[in-house]
Amino acid sequence: MTKSANAPVRHATMRERNLAVVLEHIARHQPVTRARLAELTGFTKTTVSNLVGLLEGAGLVRGGAPVHEGERGRPGVGVSVRGDGAAGLGLEVNVDYLAACVLDLGKRVRYRHVLSTDHRGREPGAVLAALSALAAEAVSAVAAQGLAVAGAAVALPGLLDREEGVVRHAPNLGWTDVPVTGAPGLDLALPTEYDNEANLAALGELWFGGGAGLGDFVHVSGEIGIGAGIVVDGRVFRGAHGFAGELGHLVADPAGPPCSCGGRGCLEQVAGQEAILRAAGLPVAGPGTAPDDPVRTLAGRLDAGDPAARDAVDRAGRALGGALASVVNLIDPDTVVLGGVFSPLAAWIRPPIEAVLAGGSGSLRRGAPPVEVSGLAEGAAVLGAAGLVIERVIADPALLL
Amino acid sequence: MTKSANAPVRHATMRERNLAVVLEHIARHQPVTRARLAELTGFTKTTVSNLVGLLEGAGLVRGGAPVHEGERGRPGVGVSVRGDGAAGLGLEVNVDYLAACVLDLGKRVRYRHVLSTDHRGREPGAVLAALSALAAEAVSAVAAQGLAVAGAAVALPGLLDREEGVVRHAPNLGWTDVPVTGAPGLDLALPTEYDNEANLAALGELWFGGGAGLGDFVHVSGEIGIGAGIVVDGRVFRGAHGFAGELGHLVADPAGPPCSCGGRGCLEQVAGQEAILRAAGLPVAGPGTAPDDPVRTLAGRLDAGDPAARDAVDRAGRALGGALASVVNLIDPDTVVLGGVFSPLAAWIRPPIEAVLAGGSGSLRRGAPPVEVSGLAEGAAVLGAAGLVIERVIADPALLL
Known part of the structure; x- marks a missing residue:
């Protein structure tokens, strides 16, 4: 999950693309019937039922809510995103704090933790190890709520090479050319991407503000x-x-x-x-x-x-x-x-x-x-980071199948 | 032709879209055979031949140049953009000059004229009338070379509402809320669009610099x-x-x-x-x-x-x-x-x-x-303006059929 936040998602197969289309429509219109999904997507009802079945099997959506569509007739069975179907972990290293936040697939906040600690003059490895510990704590706290974390995104206050996963220059941390992907200390054991704190804060404002x-x-x-x-x-x-x-x-x-x-x-x-x-x-x-x-x-x-x-x-x-x-x-x-x-x-x-x-x-x-x-004040970046992971899952649910 | 320079061109019919696709490939790969165009576009050879025939009929492309494609066999007949198939008129109002430039369909400069004249304190109508006269001179000068002008684009030094065709604020000219589309004085009798001088100069640099x-x-x-x-x-x-x-x-x-x-x-x-x-x-x-x-x-x-x-x-x-x-x-x-x-x-x-x-x-x-x-120095904006008209023709040749 190191692809660019702006890059179009590339799906290996037509089925993967179609799964993403159906999940996006469910997320936007939920609860929504299979019949309405067929209208929205242009797929046949059979295709929609098959795709919804796959998403249900993966625990990403659930049926059950009765939906009245139109003025007459019996209510249909609506499909909704299953909040506990997956979770996204947002992390932030800032100059004087670390933060973690977990969102469920319904984009509700399920966990937050801010740790006050001044990072100036500290070794990057020590800071990243502290971040790892914070991440592990978050993952196990939401596991107790029945949530599995699908991936992580990390906000960092500096100029990043996102392809390489390297902090090129974070002047306020005093970091130059610090690798974060697979860095000693940072052991997230999750698909992880990295972005500038200001960019993720803007996405936080876009999605949650x-x-x-x-x-x-x-x-x-x-x-x-x-x-x-x-x-x-x-x-x-x-x-x-x-x-x-x-x-x-x-x-x-x-x-x-x-x-x-x-x-x-x-x-x-x-x-x-x-x-x-x-x-x-x-x-x-x-x-x-x-x-x-x-x-x-x-x-x-x-x-x-x-x-x-x-x-x-x-x-x-x-x-x-x-x-x-x-x-x-x-x-x-x-x-x-x-x-x-x-x-x-x-x-x-x-x-x-x-x-x-x-x-x-x-x-x-x-x-x-x-x-x-x-x-959102100072919470915007870590929310944007967690939201980015959820956006990734909805844009490519096949990752979790 | 008042659509945005960045807006995707909307084609009324599939044939219009296909004509544009073929003309763009001819412009990029000329001289190019019909067989190669079929490969490049994914159209059948028959479709390519029909579309090339329409473009030839409109005088936008010509055949004739022998082309060796691959290592063996006889040369094929290449199709090229016909330079004199159409022309684009670029115009510029700046603070201390007016300029006109005509490009042919092959983007060669066929006419240029710069008129030194200070516009500060002059009525916008008088400035636009002078621009009209300059445009008329350019159109008749290239007509003598056998070129028909397909449209015009005008560079203006200020903040524009391009949809409405109004100069909102050009502080150095002293213009505020001056309509240019259909303004008294400006009688171009051509499809005409308007843009900020700096934007067109950048496009001039992109296309000709x-x-x-x-x-x-x-x-x-x-x-x-x-x-x-x-x-x-x-x-x-x-x-x-x-x-x-x-x-x-x-x-x-x-x-x-x-x-x-x-x-x-x-x-x-x-x-x-x-x-x-x-x-x-x-x-x-x-x-x-x-x-x-x-x-x-x-x-x-x-x-x-x-x-x-x-x-x-x-x-x-x-x-x-x-x-x-x-x-x-x-x-x-x-x-x-x-x-x-x-x-x-x-x-x-x-x-x-x-x-x-x-x-x-x-x-x-x-x-x-x-x-x-x-x-390009000060010539960039008027070149960019004329180039924009040629880009419009290549992106939508059906306008000329």
Whole structure:
């Protein structure tokens, strides 16, 4: 399962393709009768019954729910996706936490775990071993619920070579050319793929947040680093080498502090979580604190009208607004979505963002795009990762037959 | 012919689709035998012969060239696109010139005309009437060569609503909500479409310049304004509203001069043609000068080592490099191409661009993308416009039957 998230699924046989078509229609229209599935797919009723039989045999769908289709007649027997038919494991390595999330085939969250731990200066092998342990814990916790995990996807905060399974450069972790596929320490024993954290957070927002109502959107992942996931026509726009959306390394202040990427005055040095906390005179993290604790402290100060906190957030918002004006001028999205730590800070950071964005891109267009706030906050990437696994299963159920 | 340049062509009938398939294969493999066309298309030899007959009847292809396919046997009769079978008219309205170009079906240039004239402060109707006159001149000039123009495409320097045929905002022309489809003054009597100048310049570069070797690229159109055409997988990336690629309105200097877009310190106020000329102490244009005259004067000064000219171009190059670093961080192209007036200035402007680009995006990626120089310079947009018409004819020859 190392294929590209945007690549069309290649089915070895016609039957595999037809299974996928039927499962996708069941997922979209459930509960749905075999007769309606025949209409939707253009297959004969016999073909539909055979395919549904295979999916039932694999435990991916179940019949039983009575369905009234049309106005007259007896109810038919509806087929639905069986939530416990398979599960997807989402994992995330971020700078100051690890996260795991399991979704069932009905895309319900069945397990979540966030582990606060600072990874800067730690050996990649040790971090990946901790991730493996978290994954094993998740797999056994959902096994107790009767769920079998079909695959995993891992969100990582850096530039990835997804084909090779190598983290090329994750400046905030200090990782360069770290192999993750089959790496010592990482022993998932599951089909596993890897993607950039910002891309998976954008998919999380697409599938579990604002969804299709956002149109083409740019989702801003605010963590210690800042990334953007660009969604065009329901897909992540990746660029020629998979390195698109590096919003955090747009230059916010050419005279600003050096950045871990090797540049100077990058946006994340002004508007990243720790940059804001420092400017507000707050500790970036205490021993044993949960990852969102310092941000909660900051929100409390902002609420109380603390001038240093307000200035820090205002300055960050202006820098972010300037960078987003460049995004709008170059990429022209329908919507901008603030995620990660910017979600809980939205009440204070959104106004300066909107003010600068309106001046920097709105006058040309007569109106900048709306700036929405993600309800998923820092949970978006790990949800997107788990959702990606479920999408893979539905797009190619033959993998589980 | 107002459909989107990226929209799939919709064919009313199977025969129309098949005609397009055959013509595309002839254009790509010419001269090519009917037997080989049958292999390439999967059609029977009879179907191929019928379709080629229709295309021959319409004057779009011709037979006759002997072709040796394989190692043995007699040569077959090859079919080729008939250059004089149809022609496409490209037109351009820019801030200080109008241009027309006619390509034949073999994409050879059969006519070119550039008219130097400053459009700022002129009524849109008067500008469009001048464009009409230029178009009529082009059509009659190629008619004398036996060429019939099948359609036109017009490049405009601003934000367009292409569906409605309205220029929403062209700040350098001072146009707001100017209808161009069926506008008084514009009487082309040809199927006509409209597109942003930067997008058509990028297509010009794709079809007549660096081509497929550029990979995914961003083409920078340097004129009085600055625009970018973003090409991904051989298509123009347009954004949600068709307003992507507005490179000239990235903020280069927040304390810089006001811009005609309503913003402040936009890149084109620092690195646009007139901004450079003014900073170099040169007149922006003299009465009756050709549009490239002031730039030629500037190149002469640069060549002679004039310090004011060198400083002006260095400052522009640094600003452009900074904006391009944002492009690379967000869009991740394989190649950056400098076009328009930056082509003749490349020897002096490319070094500062590369230096800033390397610092602003190269350290994260271990190497910024190469910065190439377009050989088409200011001619790219009008070539792209004419090329678009030829692409339309080849994609839907039934329009001419």
